[in-house]
Amino acid sequence: MLSILDIIxxxxxxxxxxxxxxxxxxxxxxxxxxxxxxxxxxxxxxxVGWHGVLQSVADAVKLLLKENIVPAGAxxxxxxxxxxxxxxxxxxAFVVIPFGKNLIVKDLNVGALYLxxxxxxxxxxxxxxxxxxxxxxxxxxxxxSAAQIISYEIPxxxxxxxxxxxASSLSMQKIVAAQAGYWNILHPNMALAFIVxxxxxxxxVNRVPFDIPEAESELVAGFHTxxxxxxxxxxxxxxxxxxxxxxxxxxxxxxxxxxxxxxxGAVWFLIKTYGIVFVLMxxxxxxxxxxxxxxxxxxxKVLTPVSFFxxxxxxxxxxx
Amino acid sequence: xRPDEISAAIRAKFPQVKEEAGTNYIIVPKESILEVSxxxxxxxxxxxxxxxxxxxxxxxxxxxxxxxxxxxxHYGVTxxxxxxxxxxxxxxxxxxxxxxxxxxxxxxxxxxxxxxGHPDLxxxxxxxDWQGYPLRKDYSNPQLxxxxxx
Amino acid sequence: MDATQTxxxxxxxxxxxxxxxxxxTHGVLSLELTLDGETIVECTPHIGYLHRSMEKIAxxxxxxxxxxxxxxxxxxxxxxxxxxxxxxxxxxxxLEISERAKYIRxxxxxxxxxxxxxxxxxxxAQDLGAFATPxxxxxxxxxxxxxxxxxLCGNRLTYNYMRIGGVLTDFSRDIEEKIKKFIKYMRPKVDxxxxxxxxxxxxxxxxxxxxxxxxEMAVNYSITGPNLRASGVKWDLRKDEPxxxxxxxxxxxxxxxxxxxxxxxKVRIEEIRQSLRIIEQAIEALPQGDVAVKVGRIHKPxxxxxxxxxxxxxxxxxxxxxxxxxxxxxRLKIRSPSFSNLAVLPELVRGLKVADxxxxxxxxxxxxxxxxx
Numbered sequence: 001m002l003s004i005l006d007i008i009x010x011x012x013x014x015x016x017x018x019x020x021x022x023x024x025x026x027x028x029x030x031x032x033x034x035x036x037x038x039x040x041x042x043x044x045x046x047x048v049g050w051h052g053v054l055q056s057v058a059d060a061v062k063l064l065l066k067e068n069i070v071p072a073g074a075x076x077x078x079x080x081x082x083x084x085x086x087x088x089x090x091x092x093a094f095v096v097i098p099f100g101k102n103l104i105v106k107d108l109n110v111g112a113l114y115l116x117x118x119x120x121x122x123x124x125x126x127x128x129x130x131x132x133x134x135x136x137x138x139x140x141x142x143x144x145s146a147a148q149i150i151s152y153e154i155p156x157x158x159x160x161x162x163x164x165x166x167a168s169s170l171s172m173q174k175i176v177a178a179q180a181g182y183w184n185i186l187h188p189n190m191a192l193a194f195i196v197x198x199x200x201x202x203x204x205v206n207r208v209p210f211d212i213p214e215a216e217s218e219l220v221a222g223f224h225t226x227x228x229x230x231x232x233x234x235x236x237x238x239x240x241x242x243x244x245x246x247x248x249x250x251x252x253x254x255x256x257x258x259x260x261x262x263x264x265g266a267v268w269f270l271i272k273t274y275g276i277v278f279v280l281m282x283x284x285x286x287x288x289x290x291x292x293x294x295x296x297x298x299x300x301k302v303l304t305p306v307s308f309f310x311x312x313x314x315x316x317x318x319x320x
Numbered sequence: 321x322r323p324d325e326i327s328a329a330i331r332a333k334f335p336q337v338k339e340e341a342g343t344n345y346i347i348v349p350k351e352s353i354l355e356v357s358x359x360x361x362x363x364x365x366x367x368x369x370x371x372x373x374x375x376x377x378x379x380x381x382x383x384x385x386x387x388x389x390x391x392x393x394h395y396g397v398t399x400x401x402x403x404x405x406x407x408x409x410x411x412x413x414x415x416x417x418x419x420x421x422x423x424x425x426x427x428x429x430x431x432x433x434x435x436x437g438h439p440d441l442x443x444x445x446x447x448x449d450w451q452g453y454p455l456r457k458d459y460s461n462p463q464l465x466x467x468x469x470x
Numbered sequence: 471m472d473a474t475q476t477x478x479x480x481x482x483x484x485x486x487x488x489x490x491x492x493x494x495t496h497g498v499l500s501l502e503l504t505l506d507g508e509t510i511v512e513c514t515p516h517i518g519y520l521h522r523s524m525e526k527i528a529x530x531x532x533x534x535x536x537x538x539x540x541x542x543x544x545x546x547x548x549x550x551x552x553x554x555x556x557x558x559x560x561x562x563x564x565l566e567i568s569e570r571a572k573y574i575r576x577x578x579x580x581x582x583x584x585x586x587x588x589x590x591x592x593x594x595a596q597d598l599g600a601f602a603t604p605x606x607x608x609x610x611x612x613x614x615x616x617x618x619x620x621x622l623c624g625n626r627l628t629y630n631y632m633r634i635g636g637v638l639t640d641f642s643r644d645i646e647e648k649i650k651k652f653i654k655y656m657r658p659k660v661d662x663x664x665x666x667x668x669x670x671x672x673x674x675x676x677x678x679x680x681x682x683x684x685x686e687m688a689v690n691y692s693i694t695g696p697n698l699r700a701s702g703v704k705w706d707l708r709k710d711e712p713x714x715x716x717x718x719x720x721x722x723x724x725x726x727x728x729x730x731x732x733x734x735x736k737v738r739i740e741e742i743r744q745s746l747r748i749i750e751q752a753i754e755a756l757p758q759g760d761v762a763v764k765v766g767r768i769h770k771p772x773x774x775x776x777x778x779x780x781x782x783x784x785x786x787x788x789x790x791x792x793x794x795x796x797x798x799x800x801r802l803k804i805r806s807p808s809f810s811n812l813a814v815l816p817e818l819v820r821g822l823k824v825a826d827x828x829x830x831x832x833x834x835x836x837x838x839x840x841x842x843x
Contacts, residue, residue: 036602036603039603040602040603040606040607041606041607041610042606136484136486137486140508140824144508208599208601209599209672211599212825215599215825218494218824218825218828219824220492220493284601285601285602285603286600286603286666287599287600287670287672288595288598288599288600288667288670288672288673288676289598289599289600289672289676289825290599290672290675290676291675291676291823291825291826292508292823292825293508293823294675294676343775368689368690369689369690369692370692371692371779371786371788371805372777372788372790372803372805374790374801374803374805376775376792376800376801377801385790387777387788387790387805391689391703391705394710394711398777417690417692418687418690418691418813418814419690419691419692419810419813421813422809422810422812422813423810426809430525443518444517444518445517445518445521445842445843446518446521447518454523454526455525455526455801464526465530466530467530467531467798468530468531468535470532470768470797
């Protein structure tokens with residue numbers, strides 16, 4: 001039975017995680033705006049706080065105060081639920097992410113599997129948003145998203161399996177421990193797995209060059225065209241939380257997680273994670289977008305075979 | 321070829337075609353627009369580019385003017401067709417030059433010239449339910465602003 | 471898939487209205503798309519949302535009064551529109567302008583061509599999903615040109631700089647310096663675009679072999695300007711029917727090979743380089759003299775009609791002008807390049823994907839201001 005202390009403990013952890021998510025999403029939004037601005041030879045937000053650091057807070061307040069518009073023809077229940085289904089899995093993913101030696105909510109022994117499972121829940125929310133809006137652009141966006149995420153799930157999972165094979169465990173802490181002194185990225189087969197992972201993960205969170213579900217120039221805003229106010233903000237938070245998570249997973253699986261000299265584990269972890277986030281931002285503000293059929297072709301014809309090949313090679317290396 | 325040579329070449333082939341006094345514009349009777357177009361589209365004249373179609377309301381008649389160029393041969397010709405206000409029907413050349421499609425729609429929209437044989441003769445610049453043909457000289461609309469005082 | 475497999479599956483085409491409010495229709499263009507999944511079955515453009523009856527207005531204004539209206543045709547290349555209009559009136563009046571005015575007009579027209587092509591490139595990249603970065607770079611460069619124009623005539627978008635018989639103001643030494651500086655500044659920037667975009671693998675994948683416009687089709691549809699040249703037709707009015715002082719300058723006419731979206735983009739990039747060459751030669755050889763013939767503001771040409779066309783950034787802008795015995799034009803027909811360029815769109819996009827229609831439309835660089843007039 002749960003004692004009262006346990007419940008308080010769970011609440012405290014929950015508040016810390018949610019607080020971290022909110023702050024991290026806000027920070028990432030501000031940072032992305034600054035990074036994109038400097039890439040584009042402009043300043044970005046400068047007015048609210050030092051170099052606009054409080055811009056995201058101002059935006060959040062604005063979004064909270066905005067009217068929540070429901071389209072007349074919307075499928076109400078589906079439409080209401082969609083943003084929650086997008087956000088909840090990304091919050092749940094924080095359970096198994098090791099921020100430090102003891103800084104993990106719960107080191108599940110199926111941690112990696114748990115993350116793989118969560119990553120495919122998000123698509124249901126996006127598809128619900130597309131369907132529930134009763135808007136043709138949103139519907140196309142939702143359909144694209146479903147097709148895209150299902151396709152990229154396979155190389156993503158395969159590249160995560162390779163890491164699990166190396167560490168002979170699905171537990172995130174054990175995967176980190178297995179990289180003591182020698183990061184996974186330094187193995188050639190792992191480096192390949194990392195490349196496959198980062199590409200699929202970018203597609204998984206709908207970022208350029210794989211942002212076809214919300215392709216601005218084609219579908220206006222894709223699946224979240226009809227959302228406003230806090231519902232829109234939830235998609236936004238979901239998106240940036242996912243961005244943090246895929247980078248955190250990449251840092252854990254390939255870059256030795258929280259391990260590093262001198263500085264405390266959590267600092268190392270955040271440095272690595274934000275380093276990968278920065279690379280993804282850099283990519284986003286540089287590349288054009290792929291077309292939907294090219295995107296599918298790339299997943300099935302290139303990434304999936306490469307992953308299977310890599311899997312076979314890794315298996316052979318481990319057994320010989 | 322010089323403009324007068326082109327004009328002479330067309331007139332030699334089609335006796336019904338006239339030349340406008342003082343210019344090298346050729347005036348084609350409206351019945352023979354299709355055969356003249358067919359002829360000048362192909363070699364030896366090869367006017368492959370129908371650049372512009374426009375109308376002019378001369379009050380007693382409406383002129384339809386075709387501006388043609390030959391990309392390969394570097395010369396041009398202007399064809400004029402006179403339509404009386406009673407009979408504004410004319411054969412469409414959109415099967416010969418694809419560019420005629422929209423250009424003819426525009427002349428229809430603004431002058432009310434009916435291009436028979438046009439695949440899709442709808443208004444193009446004005447709304448589909450617009451009344452009247454704005455570029456005719458007798459067109460009036462309460463919202464039209466009078467000429468400025470000089 | 472053969473018929474027996476699909477017999478029992480019930481599918482339906484669906485209609486989607488792209489525009490008049492849409493991020494990538496470049497203005498108020500409305501495309502009625504019939505889609506089979508993501509594939510375009512039919513595309514019907516509806517235009518006229520920006521129709522301001524320019525041609526009717528022209529009949530109620532004097533020849534000089536209509537110059538500012540031409541700014542609003544192709545508002546990205548106002549100088550070139552000004553130029554086309556004043557040149558047709560000068561042809562009607564049989565007016566000869568001074569050598570210096572000709573050179574200034576060439577320089578200004580080419581500067582505006584660069585500005586216009588920069589917008590074309592930037593928005594094309596934007597349409598392909600390269601979100602904002604190339605667009606901002608292009609606008610950064612365009613700003614320098616706009617500053618020069620601002621100093622020259624006091625306006626940043628609608629210049630109203632050309633006059634019947636010459637131009638509004640003479641170049642100051644400062645402006646000459648600025649233009650020279652701009653040429654030096656711009657050359658490496660064009661190479662930057664090659665690095666950022668032109669040979670980017672995703673960019674190539676998106677724009678190569680998309681919306682292929684064959685030579686014959688381009689000529690038949692009366693496509694002009696960079697779009698025609700991208701299809702491999704070496705036709706440039708500046709070279710083939712030189713007006714102003716274009717016959718005095720050395721420049722190449724870039725042509726494409728396949729006539730696809732990438733070629734149309736590439737031709738624009740090359741044209742920027744050629745325009746820089748022209749400006750460089752013109753500013754070196756700028757003759758002295760007056761910039762305007764004194765002709766007064768009211769013109770009364772004898773009854774006649776004439777047609778004149780100039781090479782605009784988007785294609786050939788033609789004016790058919792008819793005069794009668796008054797100070798107003800009897801009829802002014804504006805033959806705008808984008809109008810003809812857009813007419814080919816339905817044929818090009820049939821069978822392509824939704825993403826491609828944006829790419830094809832972007833590569834044509836249409837502008838609703840001059841389509842709807």
